[in-house]
Amino acid sequence: xxxxxxxxxxxxxWARFGLFWLINIFATIVGRTxxxxxxxxxxxxxxxxxxxxxxxxxxxxxPAFLLTWLFIDDAKRHTAYGLxxxxxxxxxxxxxxxxxxxxxxxxxxxxxxxxxxxxxNLYFPSFxxxxxxxxxxxxxxxxxAVQAAMCIAAYIIAHKHYLKKFAEEDAEAEG
Numbered sequence: 001x002x003x004x005x006x007x008x009x010x011x012x013x014w015a016r017f018g019l020f021w022l023i024n025i026f027a028t029i030v031g032r033t034x035x036x037x038x039x040x041x042x043x044x045x046x047x048x049x050x051x052x053x054x055x056x057x058x059x060x061x062x063p064a065f066l067l068t069w070l071f072i073d074d075a076k077r078h079t080a081y082g083l084x085x086x087x088x089x090x091x092x093x094x095x096x097x098x099x100x101x102x103x104x105x106x107x108x109x110x111x112x113x114x115x116x117x118x119x120x121n122l123y124f125p126s127f128x129x130x131x132x133x134x135x136x137x138x139x140x141x142x143x144x145a146v147q148a149a150m151c152i153a154a155y156i157i158a159h160k161h162y163l164k165k166f167a168e169e170d171a172e173a174e175g
Contacts, residue, residue: 009085013092019070020096020147023063027125031059056127060143063125064150071151075158079166084159090152097148104140 035058039046046054071089078084103119110116120136126143133139 008083009088013088013095016070016074016089016092017096017099020063020067020093020100023066024100024125024147025122027059027062028121030062031055031124035059053128053131056124056130060125060128064147067147067151068154071155072158075155076162079159079162086152086156086159089155093148093151097144101140101144104137107136 036049036055039055039058040049071093074089075084103122107116107119123136123140123143126139129139129142132142
């Protein structure tokens with residue numbers, strides 16, 4: 001039985017790892033293309049072409065919302081099926097954020113401008129943190145850490161909420 005739980009945890013980890021990357025890459029693409037074209041046309045006063053930090057913030061909201069919703073849903077399912085394991089979820093989320101952040105270290109070792117552009121574009125949704133520091137290593141770290149913290153907090157808070165909700169439903173069913 002324990003092997004099955006370990007396998008389930010590993011599969012869960014790989015699934016969340018992949019979704020974290022896909023959602024962040026999706027946000028980068030959407031932020032650089034669709035949001036700029038659509039929002040820039042519909043709301044010209046936003047002046048997105050002149051304010052990359054604002055466009056980056058909007059792009060950051062996409063993965064923040066999607067990942068938070070995903071972990072809230074995970075907490076609901078884990079609570080309902082008795083699979084709640086905050087330590088495993090936290091470890092998975094922290095490792096995922098670390099792996100997401102790792103390519104920024106290549107900036108110090110490469111002189112190729114194309115590689116530097118690809119790497120900095122990967123962290124575009126966190127570019128709005130460049131108000132704190134212009135260094136991609138710093139704002140990439142802050143962006144990834146904030147997303148990871150939001151996911152972990154959403155998971156724990158949602159678990160407590162659904163635990164109380166399921167307990168109330170059980171009490172209503174009994175009485």
